[in-house]
Amino acid sequence: MAIDLQRPWTLNDQVALRPEPFGALAYHFGTRRLSFLKSRKLLAVVRALAAQPTGRDACLAAGVSEAELPAYSQALSTLAQTGMIMERSAT
């Protein structure tokens, strides 16, 4: 199921990111689950989430093109399903 990119998102604060040449490793201390971010651009998106008003803005800020958006939406959905990222309540 795809996530709603029009809403605000953030990295779960129980998750640590470790940049790697291929992208990054993400480790969730709560679920003890390891995930792989398979590109540096996806890492940039995830890092941009908390500061951007919507998921879509985070993608664009990280240099994701309109054509790439569906793929990144899919990647973010996977991260949301495993609790790596979560919806941020509007402030």
Add this chain to the structure above:
Amino acid sequence: MSAAAPGRLIDQFETGLDAPICLTWELTYACNLACVHCLSSSGRRDPRELSTEECKAVIDELQAMQVFYVNIGGGEPTVRADFWELVDYATAHQVGVKFSTNGSRITPEIARRLAASDYVDVQISIDGATAEVNDRIRGPGSFDTALRAMRNLADAGFQGFKISVVVTRENVSQLDDFKAIADAFDAQLRITRLRPSGRGADVWQDLHPTAGQQRDLYEWLLAHGEEVLTGDSFFHLAAYGESLPGLNLCGAGRVVCLVDPIGDVYACPFAIHNAFLAGNVRLPGGFTRVWRESELFTELRSPQTGGACMSCQFFDSCRGGCMAAKFFTGLPLDGPDPECVLGHGESALAVRGDEPAPKPSVDHSRRKPPQRACDEDPLSDLRRANP
């Protein structure tokens, strides 16, 4: 996430990472049990064991390298007087801990403390789903001890702790029973492969699953997939046809390694032998330098030759199997795994000849305890036999 992936992840891992994904750290060779298949030949404490301060310095390095968690084992790690201090130090420094224990020190009080932390995970070892099967491997009373620890954890509300089983010829028929035990305690089952490492070399011939059992195990793993953890240790079974979940890759020196109680760094927990010794954390540059610069690890990260296995259609999924299993059964590292499901390992073992296989470089097995206080008396055994 594959849409955003350039190339395969496995190729990235093959050339190694700047820091391990996880790390096995045997804190002590001391153990109150004497399991027949102990991969680290544990029993007696090594007097050169890393001090509390030295252990903390290693944790500082792991934090700087962003190693998310360490798998602490032994020996029985909880027998170290500073064990809880080190666990607390690690978690306070963003290094999560999963520790393996036989359960002897998991009291209700300790269980409550463990349940309260998000950063500590516990793995209780059993090698039989019944006391009869378990205690033959792990010693009298060890099954009850482990079950008591599991009950304490469950009562304390610790969900999802791990129950760790080494699959043997004697327990492979109990996989459903192990799963039932895990489900009853709201725990997760983790099954791993028996390696001929440590004292395991002495029993491997008799305890490793038969060819027929390997097939059953493979079917069982396919049926249970993601519900059961395997440490990705059964990737040699992929040659039956389908890849199993997880990384189908030997991670030795690439994504994992072992730090032993005296600070020696080996390529993997199953390879405690000078041939796989990369360095020591006490030397200048510490663990970081060993991981990033040691000759051995550099070599392990370079393209490996698959030897005779290269022509096998399953080479891409099995990759010649487990390095340690080959080494300690005396097989060449670029040949088939001794448990190759196509039977190439058995043929290789059959033609290998009588040359003894390499022995582990270190052995901390307890010597037989004296039977009586005055054991020097050459007649003490006789007297006991004829009271």
